[in-house]
Amino acid sequence: MIETMAKIRESDHQRLDHLLIADMVEPGSKVLDVGCNDGTLLEMLSTQRQVKGRGIELSQKKVNICVARGLSVIQGDADRDLVDYPADAYDYVILSQTIQATHNPRTVLREMLRVGRHAVVSFPNFGHWRVRGSLFFNGRMPVNESLPYTWYDTPNIHFCTIRDFVDLCDEMKVSVERALAMKNNGEPIKMSHKRLANLLGEQAVFLLKR
Amino acid sequence: MTDQIGQVAHFSIDEPLQLDGGEILAPYDIAYETYGEMNRDRSNVVLICHALTGDQFAAGTHPVSGKPGWWSRMIGPGKPIDTNRFFVICPNVIGSCLGSTGPASIDPGTGKPYGTAFPVITIKDMVNAQARLLDRLGIGDLFSVIGGSMGGMLVLQWASLYPERVFSAAPIATAARHSSQNIAFHEVGRQAIMADPEWCGGDYLSQDRRPGKGLAVARMAAHITYLSEEALQRKFGRNLQDRERITFGFDADFQVESYLRHQGMVFVDRFDANSYLYVTRAMDYFDLAGDAGGQLHKAFCGTHVRFCIVSFTSDWLFPTEESRQIVHALNACAANVSFVEIETDKGHDAFLLDEPEFFSAIAGFLSSAARERGLTAKETDQ
Incomplete structure (x- = not known):
């Protein structure tokens, strides 16, 4: 973890959750990144963790960027396209900063854990004090660096807090293998203090198992 | 050779x-x-x-x-x-x-x-x-x-x-x-070739004849399918070919007609009509x-x-x-x-x-x- 933190400080341009995700993925494993964006995480996982990586991305423009980078990526949708994949096809199915934009997060999660032996989910924590503050003091939906959209044009339709997510995992009888919350400076917070993590963690990363 | x-x-x-x-x-x-x-x-x-x-x-x-x-x-x-x-x-x-x-x-x-x-x-x-x-x-x-x-x-x-x-x-x-649509287009092309009397039941080479007209029409029809409506519109629109106004006849008044006729004509010189039948058939059968x-x-x-x-x-x-x-x-x-x-x-x-x-x-x-x-x-x- 200290090593990871050092990397985080070195490379501010990398998304913080990427390094935490990379930490959770076994080297050389088979990985499907759902909502892989421009392929930054996939590329990092294949160069640093030697994974066999594939991606699904909604935006065709970003897919084309990924393929030009030499990544195996298709245009697709987390809600619709995971059903095509056979069970146990991957060691890890990753959903990085995407679950809040899915129509049916519960189904997506179930599909992820059918297709993959593990699921890695990272999301912005809606229980973070700044979000609470925005609602409490301003009476407005939060708009900030990590939640940059206004309510009417946001792709994020299913926000949740860390505690909400843990509840969903319990209800689905999904076991949480590892969980990390992270302050906006990248400093991790232990999940053993759930309330504190939910208050101070701006991002959360969960490693799940069926 | x-x-x-x-x-x-x-x-x-x-x-x-x-x-x-x-x-x-x-x-x-x-x-x-x-x-x-x-x-x-x-x-x-x-x-x-x-x-x-x-x-x-x-x-x-x-x-x-x-x-x-x-x-x-x-x-x-x-x-x-x-x-x-x-x-x-x-x-x-x-x-x-x-x-x-x-x-x-x-x-x-x-x-x-x-x-x-x-x-x-x-x-x-x-x-x-x-x-x-x-x-x-x-x-x-x-x-x-x-x-x-x-x-x-x-x-x-x-x-x-x-x-x-x-x-x-x-x-x-x-x-x-x-x-089905693509088979249909191919069938139009094949029928155009076979309807040309010069096709001679496929025996035109032995008889030193060529079903050029039929093959040209086949190519013209196919060529339309290779382009998009926008591309045709952008390239030709309703522009007239070397003339100021329409002629009230069946000459190639429009540029797009002239273009297609040209495509058909040059194709005939380089491709065998029977080959066109066989290769389109191979595509139709692909499943x-x-x-x-x-x-x-x-x-x-x-x-x-x-x-x-x-x-x-x-x-x-x-x-x-x-x-x-x-x-x-x-x-x-x-x-x-x-x-x-x-x-x-x-x-x-x-x-x-x-x-x-x-x-x-x-x-x-x-x-x-x-x-x-x-x-x-x-x-x-x-």
Whole structure:
């Protein structure tokens, strides 16, 4: 973890959750990144963790960027396209900063854990004090660096807090293998203090198992 | 003749090709062209599959027309399919008329051109013939098989039939089966040829006649399907051809008419009418899922081939949905697949044209496959 933190400080341009995700993925494993964006995480996982990586991305423009980078990526949708994949096809199915934009997060999660032996989910924590503050003091939906959209044009339709997510995992009888919350400076917070993590963690990363 | 058709491999009467339809083809020739150098362990071979009326001269300069090869934008030194790095081979398909055996070839049994006595061939037959050619040349595995339109069908057939010989495959602007609409267009073309009295029941070569008018109409109809409505509108609109006003007659008043007539006319000079019947038929019969018991993913079960599927937004002949079905099937076998859809208004023809985003996708796909294959650029440096 200290090593990871050092990397985080070195490379501010990398998304913080990427390094935490990379930490959770076994080297050389088979990985499907759902909502892989421009392929930054996939590329990092294949160069640093030697994974066999594939991606699904909604935006065709970003897919084309990924393929030009030499990544195996298709245009697709987390809600619709995971059903095509056979069970146990991957060691890890990753959903990085995407679950809040899915129509049916519960189904997506179930599909992820059918297709993959593990699921890695990272999301912005809606229980973070700044979000609470925005609602409490301003009476407005939060708009900030990590939640940059206004309510009417946001792709994020299913926000949740860390505690909400843990509840969903319990209800689905999904076991949480590892969980990390992270302050906006990248400093991790232990999940053993759930309330504190939910208050101070701006991002959360969960490693799940069926 | 050889300088006009490149290199030719002859397969004798003792090396018959068993065809899908039950018949046997022997002897036969396959004309092909190569670009770049094969490396020591023969691991850098890229097979290019041409489209319906394409030929073996994919890159460089065409020896007859003097024009650039049909995919010279894609293949060459420093191009996406980099001949400094890869050894490229492009054979003319059997059934065609540009050096490989087809209905215009002499039937050794009669001493006359085959005409419609030539056996009906399929995409699988074309692929099997190509496999024989590679055997002859001592080429085992292909680093990549790449092609657009009908060429894409060959690519899919290669990956399905010989997965152990294919490391990567790029089927472009294609489908895993020819659609009803596409069969319909082909039928219009074939009927135009066969309705031409000069076709003579297919025996025109022996009688020294040519069904040029029918073949030209077939090409004109097909050519429309290669373009998009936007491209036609942008290029021609309702512009008049060398005149100020319409003539109230049936001359080519409009530029688009004149353009199509020209396309039909030049095509007749380079393509055999019977070949057009046979090769369009081969495309019509193509149905990879049908051959796999109705489920496309069964055609690719357990495949290790890396795929890059490409479609173009304004291609209504092989629309993106067709490519998507291939992607779904490959996902169902957890295959290694990339899929790009290129935004363009140039229609089906876009795969032959200057589409930078398409080129970078192919270049990226091949570079990463080359890394996986352990092909370094250095190894094949000349």
